[in-house]
Amino acid sequence: xxxxxxxxxxxxxxxxxxxxxxxxxxxxxxxxxxxxxxxxxxxxxxxxxxxxxxxxxxxxxxxxxxxxxxxxxxxxxxxxxxxxxxxxxxxxxxxxxxxxxxxxxxxxxxxxxxxxxxxxxxxxxxxxxxxxxxxxxxxxxxxxxxxxxxxxxxxxxxxxxxxxxxxxxxxxxxxxxxxxxxxxxxxxxxxxxxxxxxxxxxxxxxxxxxxxxxxxxxxxxxxxxxxxxxxxxxxxxxxxxxxxxxxxxxxxxxxxxxxxxxxxxxxxxxxxxxxxxxxxxxxx
Numbered sequence: 343x344x345x346x347x348x349x350x351x352x353x354x355x356x357x358x359x360x361x362x363x364x365x366x367x368x369x370x371x372x373x374x375x376x377x378x379x380x381x382x383x384x385x386x387x388x389x390x391x392x393x394x395x396x397x398x399x400x401x402x403x404x405x406x407x408x409x410x411x412x413x414x415x416x417x418x419x420x421x422x423x424x425x426x427x428x429x430x431x432x433x434x435x436x437x438x439x440x441x442x443x444x445x446x447x448x449x450x451x452x453x454x455x456x457x458x459x460x461x462x463x464x465x466x467x468x469x470x471x472x473x474x475x476x477x478x479x480x481x482x483x484x485x486x487x488x489x490x491x492x493x494x495x496x497x498x499x500x501x502x503x504x505x506x507x508x509x510x511x512x513x514x515x516x517x518x519x520x521x522x523x524x525x526x527x528x529x530x531x532x533x534x535x536x537x538x539x540x541x542x543x544x545x546x547x548x549x550x551x552x553x554x555x556x557x558x559x560x561x562x563x564x565x566x567x568x569x570x571x572x573x574x575x576x577x578x579x580x581x582x583x584x585x586x587x588x589x590x591x592x593x594x595x596x597x598x599x600x601x602x603x604x605x606x607x608x609x610x611x612x613x614x615x616x617x618x619x620x621x622x623x624x625x626x
Contacts, residue, residue: 353566353593356384359600361607364389367442367492368606369433369485371420371478372452374401377500377565380599381451386411388607391442395429396452420452420477422464430484437488444491447606450478450499450539456528471521474535479542486550489558494612497546497560498605499539507533513541555612561605565598 356377363385373382374396382405385392391412396402402415414436418429436442453474463472482497489495512523512534521538523531539562546560605611 356599445488475538505536508537
């Protein structure tokens with residue numbers, strides 16, 4: 343029964359989910375592995391001008407060479423806020439020069455997961471919260487002027503159902519200014535970072551979507567269970583369990599990217615943001 347109901351038989355692929363994006367400019371972080379690859383390929387195929395952001399120049403070049411479409415690359419290590427600011431500076435310089443008119447869609451796809459031992463970003467933040475939330479928060483804040491030049495525009499944050507594993511104390515404690523997970527636990531820290539993604543999306547909609555949903559709307563998506571480079575730090579015991587259920591319940595990377603692309607490109611979904619966030623039906 344599980345095999346018959348497997349996602350591979352039910353979910354659409356990235357290329358089918360992505361709508362026409364001719365004339366649109368899109369930025370995607372973490373695009374050189376996992377669902378990021380399928381995301382940028384589908385967008386480029388549908389006519390988008392894609393800015394691909396990742397930390398490896400070599401991987402970015404290989405990906406760009408494999409894509410037929412209009413693509414730019416920006417090298418950016420999200421564990422360093424200086425690099426994040428430089429990424430925004432490069433993009434905004436293309437806006438000011440007239441190379442592009444603005445930013446239609448920002449896809450916050452990059453992330454790290456379940457780092458067994460606590461690691462730090464260049465600025466001393468716990469790495470999961472630092473990369474998954476703080477870096478993307480900073481990038482979004484810097485690119486808001488470009489998003490507002492292209493209204494209606496969208497932000498898609500790739501979150502996770504793991505936000506349920508968060509410990510809300512980390513964000514409710516006003517003394518915890520660095521959003522630290524204390525004591526450090528790999529999965530709670532990951533859950534905290536994903537909880538931050540969802541809260542950030544709620545804030546963005548309340549502040550920038552507008553009463554008619556024609557401003558900057560934001561979406562937090564759970565792409566599903568997928569094997570990507572994200573699992574590199576997951577313990578062997580957990581990976582073994584996932585391997586057992588993967589043939590039945592996990593998606594392909596293309597199917598996972600379709601969730602992101604639906605929120606990024608499907609027409610008319612702004613009305614759902616208006617309903618959820620302005621009618622107070624959505625509670626975290």
